[in-house]
Amino acid sequence: MSVWLTLLIALAAIAAGGWALRFAGQKLTGNKPVFRDMPYAVAFGYVLGAAVLVFAVWYFFQPTMTEQGTPVAGVMFFRWAVQAFIGFAVAAYLFRLLGRHVGTAGSRKMFRQMPLTASFGILVILIYAFLAVFAGVLAPYGQAEVFQQVNALPGGNAATGGNPDHLLGTDQIGRDLLSRLIYGAQNTVGIAFATTCLAFFLGGSLGFLAATLQGWFDQVLSRAVDVLMAIPSLIFALLLMTIASAWAGSEKWLLTVYMVIIIAVIDSTRVFRLARAVGMNIVVMDYIEAAKLRGEGLRYLIFREILPNATAPLLAEFGLRFCFVFLTIASLSFLGVGIQPPLADWGTMVRDLAQFINFAAFSPLTAALPLMAAGAIALLTVAVNFVVDWMLYRSSGLKE
Structure with a gap:
């Protein structure tokens, strides 16, 4: 049939x-x-x-091995996915339970109101932050350290082409994959966070200024932002990074700096739109007019009146924007113009290890190597979106 x-x-x-x-x-x-x-x-x-x-x-519950001793990759990947889902769900529940009994009164109240998805998101973000901060301590080797054995298979079994010193094996030039996976959290997530902060500083400041000053200043900035937003962001970033790679020359670290600036400027246009829209709704309020009549300056109006009342939507947008920046950096690295060697990056790891997917029928663990880096990207994206959804729910004033 x-x-x-x-x-x-x-x-x-x-x-x-x-x-x-x-x-x-x-x-x-x-x-x-x-x-x-x-x-x-x-x-x-x-x-x-x-x-x-x-x-x-x-x-x-299907068998993971055929009668001939060949592993069934589909069943093994499905089992790993289900076990990971159950493990994360239990960990998120225990984390929320711990938060309800440990901490300040405000944090305990927050955990009591928190759904399990938000608890999962916060837990994953904390784990990634821990890996990013202590990558140098947790990783068994350096991210650029090269060993003699290349393409060592994962598992640590010497009889099957592995090495007990490298649990996840080594790449095509002999670098430890477990160490590079850990350092990838420090580089990819850290650079994405710094880029998002820079984008919010640029877009938020100019957006609030445009909403407060209005007039020709608002018109010039708005039309410039319209032009930048009309170009697809990934294609525009790829074009600018190609030009920047020629400027950087052999200075690979300089290309990473260019990437941060380029992505921050491109994403600041979205932040500008949000900050301007929120600011426009705030500047017409009576307390803003009262502050102007008191003779308050521009700095006071922005930082003491507008910004505190725009915190909720900006925080939600920060989480979403971080996801987009994170995925953009991974995409550029996958295309070869993002984070440069010897820095470890998940996007680069997916590109370099993609060939191992062809060995899924013989060694599912080997084929899972590129999926680990891709899964790390997807997991953080889902976790941040869970937290953002909860923040939007809280800021909306809705009740269950």
Whole structure:
């Protein structure tokens, strides 16, 4: 039986199951509103979710090795993903439980109101921050340290081409991959954080100035920002980084500085739009007019009146902007014009280790090497978005 025919039969069975669920629920509960008013699409979704869950449980317990001794990569990757999901969920729950009993009164109250997704996000961010700060202590070797054995397989088993001194193996020139993965947190996340701070300083300052001064100053800045925002950011950054690579020459560290400035300027346009929009709504308030009548200067208006009232949306935008900057840096590094060697970077690691995906049928752990760097990027992005969503929920004034 072909895969498509099996899929069609499964969808037909789920469709029939959705109708049967709604019909049986109406009859067994005396036509209660929960089943009487249930749309068919909702009943279909319930049955589809149950079918997916049953299939996932069945697939999870499939053997990881064939009778010939060949590993089944799909099952092994699925098991690792499920185990990681359960592990992170338990860790997030315990972290939230700890936060409810340890800390100041304000922090305990915050953890009591915090959903599990936000707890997960904060925990992941703290782990990444810990790795970034103490990478030099946690990494077994230096990020640029080269060893004689190249392309050592992960696992540390010498019989299968590994090395017990390098648990995740070595790359094509003999650098320890575990050390570079740890240093990647310091370089990628640290540079992304510094770039985001610079973008917010530029965009936020100019946005508040435009909202306060208005007139020709606002018009000039707004039209310049419109021009920059009309160009796709990644393509524009790639073009400017190509030019900057010619300026930097052999000074690789200078190219990283250029990258920070270029991405910060490009992303500051989005921050400018938000800061200007929020500032425009604040400058028309009565307390701003009262401050002007008292003779307060521009610095007082921006830092004492506008900024405190714009903190919530700016914090939420900071989290989102950090994700975009983080992904942009990883993309540029993947294309070869981002963070330069010998600095370790997750985007560069994905590019350099992508060839190992071809060995998934023989060694799933080897094929997982590029997925580790890509997963580190994706995990931090999801975690930051979870925290941003919670911050937006709190600042909106909504109640559960």
